Amino acid sequence: MKRKLNWNIGGILFVGLSLMMLAISCKAKKEMLSHSFALGDSAFLLDGKPFQIISGEIHYPRVPREAWRARMKMARAMGLNTISTYVFWNLHEPEKDVFDFSGNNDIAAFVKVAQEEGLWVILRPSPYVCAEWEFGGYPYWLQNEKGLVVRSSEPQYLSEYKKYINAVGKQLAPLQVNHGGNILMVQIENEYGSYGKDKNYLALNEKMFRDAGFDGLLYTCDPAQDLAKGYLPGMLPAVNGLVKPAAVKKLVRKYHNGKGPFMIAEWYPAWFDWWGTPHHTVAPASYAGELDSVLSSGLSINMYMFHGGTTRGFMNGANDKENTPYEPQISSYDYDAPLDEAGNPTEKFRIFRSVIEKHLPEGETLPPIPASKSAISIADIQLTKRTYLADALPEPVKADTPVTFEDLHQAYGYVLYRTIVDGDKTSTLKIDELRDYAIVMVNGQPQGVLDRRLGQNTLNVQLPAGRDTLDLFIENLGRINFGPNLLKNKKGITRKVLLGGQELKGWSMYKFPFNNVNDFKWKAVNGHNRGPVLLQGIFSVNKVADTYFDMTKWGKGVIWVNGHHLGRYWSVGPQQTVYLPAEWMHTGDNTVTILEELKDNRRVVHTIDHPILDSLQK
CATH class of the missing domain: 2.60.120.260 (Galactose-binding domain-like)
Incomplete structure (x- = not known):
């Protein structure tokens, strides 16, 4: 009995010692894999040595998850050593306190694939992203919180923001370079100087990021003309849109204690499109010289976009600036980027690759360019x-006056607004504050459309004798993603409807969010x-x-x-x-x-x- 007891104690000691040695080994391995990434006076320092970031922007939701790795192989083949991505709040918290990091939303998996493909990552979880994305990345339901003001120190906003950034931190903070991952640095806010100048608000951003576990290198980015308002003292200010190396260095030194390093956080070798306007293209040769000049000067750079992909779902944004019309963006985010919408290399890709090759460290070569994907036409x-939507109406929400998408707790898609009117006349229909596109029908027959882009809000309608059904099929064409009108982003009929100058009452609202088409x-x-x-x-x-x-x-x-x-x-x-x-x-x-x-x-x-x-x- 005594001998058996001694053996058990010895066994326990052996197992305990083994577990302790395993823990020490794992810790040592992690420390060995971890890197340091810091600011030098003129360059970034990776493990104490100068490192020039050559980065391109790719957004994980704009590329099928099954194709992430292929896009990253293309990035390496063009000569990029880093990729950059925003993180999209409205994807990850589509409804209040409901978080989703699965499937195409699995940002952590995206970052890990990049690491497996030999790429560093710049993370941009703002939470405001702009990005030609619905509501600039904000979830629609923020507008239902009475008094909430985005991009401000308003308490409700900060409370929701904190929950979001903590959720993102749980996914991504362990993947920072100082923890053995490949995230080099993390951007707080996003071109804030183009929107405001509240340094206390920026400082709150930094604190929330730190509290969420982002304990590595943080930075800000702003267009040159707005950098004074958007940078946070003590933090690296990166510059958007400015490409002359001397000007970039002068500006950064002005706001960063006379030092670097110097980063062009967004370099635009192309541009995006919106409905009804010409497709934007930029000759690649005209931008090759810019890229060469930047790399020759030792500056780091992130091209926006390297690969645009597609803005699927209803997630496109819109511009609505002062003295310009409402401009909803198209679904293709091809962007005339080095990789086209399908992920194939373009002439721009090859020209940029040849420029980057000139600046490779001695003895280093680029991998071959992967083959382009095949494409087919299918028989008609x-x-x-x-099924006509008029035959597939869900249960209505009824109210005396029209209700917005937000008040219906519907993020995207369409709502059919219906009321009954007296007929036997021709009359002028007016929708006060239409957002954004309406198909007008009387007794199920289309009579015309109203388009916010064109400033249309009135239509003459023919009403047969008797009591007529007036239907307004309203589409959310995308919430504004840039500028002061972020705070004016409710959808549907946001005020009232007039017929012959008289306000119409007694509405039924039928929701068509099209979350799926199986029902x-x-x-x-x-x-x-x-x-x-x-x-x-x-x-x-x-x-x-x-x-x-x-x-x-x-x-x-x-x-x-x-x-x-x-x-x-x-x-x-x-x-x-x-x-x-x-x-x-x-x-x-x-x-x-x-x-x-x-x-x-x-x-x-x-x-x-x-x-x-x-x-x-x-």
Whole structure:
């Protein structure tokens, strides 16, 4: 009995010693993998040695998760050593206190894939991102918190912001370079100097980031003309848009105790598009000299964008600046970037690669450029099923006056507003503060549209004798993502509706958020001219490859394939195609669903093997 007891004690001691040695070994291994990243007087210091950041922006939600690694291999092949990404609050907390870091929202997995591919990461969790993204990244429900003011020290905002950044910190703080990860540095706020100048608010940002576990290098970024308002004393100020090395150095030294390092946080070798305006392109040769000059001067740089991808779902933003019209952005975020919308290298990619190659350390070479993806056109797809939205109305919300999307607790999509009016006349309909696009129907028959982009808010309507049903099918075209009107971002009918100068009362609101398209009941296609319609068809492929739906002859709407929301189309252009990545197709049968708002007589959809991003139509 005594001998057995001694053996048990010895066994326990042995196991305990083994566990202790394992813990020490793991800690030593972690310390060995950890790096230091710091500010030198003129350069960044990685493990004490000068390090020039050559970075490109890629946003994880704009690329299918299945394609993240392929895009990063392209980044390495062009010569990038770092990628940069925003973190999008409205994706990760779509409803208050409901967090989502799964699937395409798994930002931690995105960062880890970058590390596996030999790339460092610059993280930009702001929480305001701009980025041509819905509400600049803010979740819609913030507008339901009475008195909440974004980008301010208002207590409710700070409370919600803190919950968000703590959730992000749990995902990403362990992946910082000083903890064995690959996140070199983290940006607080985002071009704040273009919006405000409250240094106390910026200091609160820094504290919340530190409290969330971001204990590495923090920095700010602002356009040159706004840097004085947007930088935080003691923190590295990075510059956006300025490319002359001498000017960058002079500006940074002015606000950073006469020292560097020097970082162009956003260099724009291209630009984004919005509906109804020409596609933006920039000749790559004109920007090669800029890139060469920056790298020759030892400055670090982040090109916005290296790869844009696609703004899927209803997540595009909009501009609405003083003395300019409302400008909702298109779904394609091709951006005329070095990698095109599908992730293929362009002439710009090859020219930039040749510039970067000139500045590689001696003995270092770039990996070969991966092959471009194949693209196909598929035989015409017959749309054999349909359902008019008028036949698929959900339970209504009733109110005396119209209710906004936010008050209906609906983030995106559409709402059908219905009321009953006296007919036997022609009268002028006016929507006060339409946001953003309305299809006007009387007794189920479309009579016209109103478009906020064009400043339209009135329409003459024909009302037959008797009591008539007036329907207003309202679309959220994207909340403003930049400027002071961030605080004026509610959607739907935000004030009132007048008919012949008289305010209309007694409304029923039918919600169509289109979170999925599986709940609709389908019928065989027949009839037409009854307003917005869902159409569905099946197509088969023997081999998956990228393709593009050619919507040139269609009107306006949205496309889903196999449940994936691919984005919007609109005949006004410049985008006329909708990109379907191969990663979201499968061999055999695939299901395409189309919401067509204007031309309900469409029965066939075509695909082609290339995008059309530069065609405007009246």
